[in-house]
Amino acid sequence: MNPPAAPPLIELHALTKTYGVGDAAFQALKGIDLTIQRGEFVAIMGPSGSGKSTLMNVLGCLDTATSGSYHYQGIAVETLDSDQRSLLRRYALGFVFQGFNLLARTSSLDNVELPLLYRGIARKERHEKALAALTSVGLPTKLLNTPGELSGGQQQRVAIARAIVTEPSTLFADEPTGNLDSVTTRDVMQLLTRLNVDRGITVLVVTHQDDVAACAKRTVLIKDGLIESDSTRS
Amino acid sequence: MIWNAFAIAVREIGRNLTRAVLTVLGVFIGVAAIITMVTLGQGATLAVKAQISSLGSNLLTLRPGAGFGFRPAAGGVPNFTEKDAETIREQVGGIAALAPIRTTSLSTIYLHNARTSSVTGTTPVYFQINRWNLADGRFFAATDLRSGAAVCVIGNTVRKELFGDENPVGAKIRIGKASCEVIGLLATKGQAGMGDQDDTIIVPLSTLQRRLIGKTSSHDIGQIAISAQDGADSSALIAEITSLMRQRRNLQKNQDNNFSVFDTRQIAETLGSTTQLMTMLLAAVAGVSLLVGGIGIMNIMLVSVTERTREIGIRLAIGATAGEVLMQFLVEAVTLSCIGGLVGILLALGLCLGLARIIQVPFNFNPQINLIAFMFSAAVGILFGFTPARRAARLNPIDALRHE
Numbered sequence: 001m002n003p004p005a006a007p008p009l010i011e012l013h014a015l016t017k018t019y020g021v022g023d024a025a026f027q028a029l030k031g032i033d034l035t036i037q038r039g040e041f042v043a044i045m046g047p048s049g050s051g052k053s054t055l056m057n058v059l060g061c062l063d064t065a066t067s068g069s070y071h072y073q074g075i076a077v078e079t080l081d082s083d084q085r086s087l088l089r090r091y092a093l094g095f096v097f098q099g100f101n102l103l104a105r106t107s108s109l110d111n112v113e114l115p116l117l118y119r120g121i122a123r124k125e126r127h128e129k130a131l132a133a134l135t136s137v138g139l140p141t142k143l144l145n146t147p148g149e150l151s152g153g154q155q156q157r158v159a160i161a162r163a164i165v166t167e168p169s170t171l172f173a174d175e176p177t178g179n180l181d182s183v184t185t186r187d188v189m190q191l192l193t194r195l196n197v198d199r200g201i202t203v204l205v206v207t208h209q210d211d212v213a214a215c216a217k218r219t220v221l222i223k224d225g226l227i228e229s230d231s232t233r234s
Numbered sequence: 235m236i237w238n239a240f241a242i243a244v245r246e247i248g249r250n251l252t253r254a255v256l257t258v259l260g261v262f263i264g265v266a267a268i269i270t271m272v273t274l275g276q277g278a279t280l281a282v283k284a285q286i287s288s289l290g291s292n293l294l295t296l297r298p299g300a301g302f303g304f305r306p307a308a309g310g311v312p313n314f315t316e317k318d319a320e321t322i323r324e325q326v327g328g329i330a331a332l333a334p335i336r337t338t339s340l341s342t343i344y345l346h347n348a349r350t351s352s353v354t355g356t357t358p359v360y361f362q363i364n365r366w367n368l369a370d371g372r373f374f375a376a377t378d379l380r381s382g383a384a385v386c387v388i389g390n391t392v393r394k395e396l397f398g399d400e401n402p403v404g405a406k407i408r409i410g411k412a413s414c415e416v417i418g419l420l421a422t423k424g425q426a427g428m429g430d431q432d433d434t435i436i437v438p439l440s441t442l443q444r445r446l447i448g449k450t451s452s453h454d455i456g457q458i459a460i461s462a463q464d465g466a467d468s469s470a471l472i473a474e475i476t477s478l479m480r481q482r483r484n485l486q487k488n489q490d491n492n493f494s495v496f497d498t499r500q501i502a503e504t505l506g507s508t509t510q511l512m513t514m515l516l517a518a519v520a521g522v523s524l525l526v527g528g529i530g531i532m533n534i535m536l537v538s539v540t541e542r543t544r545e546i547g548i549r550l551a552i553g554a555t556a557g558e559v560l561m562q563f564l565v566e567a568v569t570l571s572c573i574g575g576l577v578g579i580l581l582a583l584g585l586c587l588g589l590a591r592i593i594q595v596p597f598n599f600n601p602q603i604n605l606i607a608f609m610f611s612a613a614v615g616i617l618f619g620f621t622p623a624r625r626a627a628r629l630n631p632i633d634a635l636r637h638e
Binding site: 064 | 544547551555556630632633635
């Protein structure tokens with residue numbers, strides 16, 4: 001007897017997102033169908049205003065779709081309330097933002113420990129896991145520095161450490177290298193690739209940089225709220 | 235979850251000490267101000283009330299002149315005579331005791347200490363009417379009054395200035411033209427509202443008239459102090475005395491009174507309600523400072539709302555629920571407000587104890603005002619600390635993150 005086939009990690013059907021109402025309404029997503037399997041490394045590309053960030057925010061449960069269906073590991077996300085979406089983010093998703101979004105005046109270690117705090121993990125284990133995460137992103141010496149004392153690349157690595165410390169099944173990165181120079185960009189992308197290959201974390205990167213997209217095996221191109229192309233490198 | 239929120243809140247307070255201190259300061263100043271003002275104001279009211287009871291009940295004072303005031307008869311207005319006092323005592327019912335009073339300012343000398351003191355000539359019953367007690371020695375008696383003995387009873391202020399630490403009883407001081415033996419020291423009544431009551435020398439009326447002044451007008455008396463019997467209607471008494479005195483002074487129907495009868499207790503009560511009004515004013519001023527403190531808190535919170543909204547966005551994005559974020563902010567606001575309130579109460583306690591001693595009012599701990607001030611400031615702190623958070627936590631995480 002075969003076990004029932006596991007549902008895909010992400011399954012979108014006719015997903016739309018409209019901002020505003022009436023004449024001022026703007027449809028950022030006009031009907032997206034997309035399926036992403038476990039362990040993929042997907043780059044979502046497109047010109048600015050194409051809706052790629054909106055798509056990622058909806059996928060990451062940071063925002064809600066206007067219509068259509070979104071299943072994450074078989075869970076119908078559109079039926080969840082905001083607390084349930086919070087719990088989904090807490091236990092399954094990790095985020096890396098263009099602007100890093102670290103807590104100001106807070107040490108790297110405390111920033112990385114933060115998601116564990118909400119998981120109710122004990123102090124000692126929290127500390128060990130955060131230390132391991134910071135080590136894996138190459139920052140074991142900057143534990144007590146606050147974001148203001150770190151370079152952009154270092155801040156983004158702290159943010160990545162914070163995203164992976166909970167061992168999420170999916171890592172969302174919205175223009176993770178948008179504020180970084182080319183050398184740091186390469187470091188960060190190598191880090192994301194390693195997480196994908198070594199730990200099997202599904203990675204979704206939103207970017208407009210070709211060299212960043214080149215790290216991904218699959219590239220989804222969005223234009224005017226619709227998927228224009230979806231290509232996978234062999 | 236509460237414990238977790240508490241841990242996070244305490245961390246956040248530690249990380250944003252300036253903001254925390256400013257918030258605490260806002261609450262703290264308001265609480266300290268309002269408690270101090272109200273407590274001291276109530277102390278002053280109590281002091282006045284104590285003085286009212288020291289004046290004696292149903293004490294009437296008959297003075298020449300129509301106006302209100304502590305000045306002697308103006309030119310043309312006749313003083314009273316001892317005969318007036320006699321007549322009132324005989325003809326008006328409901329009087330418990332009556333004392334003619336003549337007060338004058340005379341130089342007093344003891345050894346090389348000299349000062350001008352208010353000297354009152356009266357009869358022994360005056361001590362009862364005005365509720366004087368002795369600290370030492372004795373009051374003068376009816377025999378002293380009859381003989382015009384050169385004796386006096388002095389108040390505590392006079393003792394301090396003339397005798398210092400020396401025991402005055404038995405010593406002789408020079409008052410005006412004559413030398414008088416100090417036979418008694420009055421128990422102190424204190425200073426409040428009506429001036430220093432202890433700055434007084436009391437001698438038999440006859441002594442004042444014959445020995446100390448010795449002029450033709452010396453048989454006049456300045457005032458008549460009357461204490462009514464318990465339960466007597468003081469307004470009826472005043473009416474009766476007034477009509478009697480009009481008759482004795484030959485006033486026509488169209489002439490105004492050239493004397494007045496004061497109910498001393500009424501004056502004191504007016505004074506008391508004035509003090510109470512002052513207390514309320516002070517409380518209002520302190521209330522404004524509490525409000526300003528609250529606005530300060532509101533300012534700090536609003537200024538930090540952008541940063542805090544982003545913080546909320548970050549927390550939501552990494553998996554905090556809106557409830558957890560709100561709990562954290564609530565704990566933060568409550569903690570800061572309570573610290574501010576408690577420190578404010580402690581400071582107010584210190585201030586009240588110190589100031590009460592300096593301005594000589596009794597200190598009375600008032601739990602009610604402490605509680606009210608604390609609750610109000612806590613409410614302000616919580617309201618302003620919590621409201622921005624509540625709005626931010628309702629946002630989609632992405633909107634909170636993008637807040638500018």
